[in-house]
Amino acid sequence: MQANDSGYSVRSYIPNVVLRNALSDSKMLNIVHINIKSLFPKIDMLRLYLSKTSVQVAMVSETWLTPEISDKMVHIPGYKIYRHDRNKTKPNGKDMRGVAVYIKCGLAVKVISTSKDSDDI
Numbered sequence: 001m002q003a004n005d006s007g008y009s010v011r012s013y014i015p016n017v018v019l020r021n022a023l024s025d026s027k028m029l030n031i032v033h034i035n036i037k038s039l040f041p042k043i044d045m046l047r048l049y050l051s052k053t054s055v056q057v058a059m060v061s062e063t064w065l066t067p068e069i070s071d072k073m074v075h076i077p078g079y080k081i082y083r084h085d086r087n088k089t090k091p092n093g094k095d096m097r098g099v100a101v102y103i104k105c106g107l108a109v110k111v112i113s114t115s116k117d118s119d120d121i
Contacts, residue, residue, distance in 0.1 A: 039063040063098035
């Protein structure tokens with residue numbers, strides 16, 4: 001974990017980012033993890049969920065996204081997406097990998113490491 005000047009010690013590993021709360025003086029950061037098992041067909045449900053909650057960081061695993069699905073297609077109003085798609089498929093032809101992090105606008109984010117090789121995660 002890394003502390004920053006705002007007093008928060010938060011580090012997300014999917015992908016690696018350091019977060020600093022710029023929304024309020026509260027020391028609470030609302031984070032949720034969702035194993036979505038294919039984000040694109042469920043994006044409207046995730047949009048609705050995030051619009052009805054006070055979640056500031058949504059970590060999503062098993063997005064099954066491909067480069068053909070743009071950030072605009074999985075955009076959630078009020079959030080910025082950071083994603084890492086897996087381009088390799090399993091023997092059955094399904095690509096059951098990939099991660100994304102949706103971060104509420106107003107949170108300062110610094111990407112501290114990335115990988116171009118999908119197998120490095």
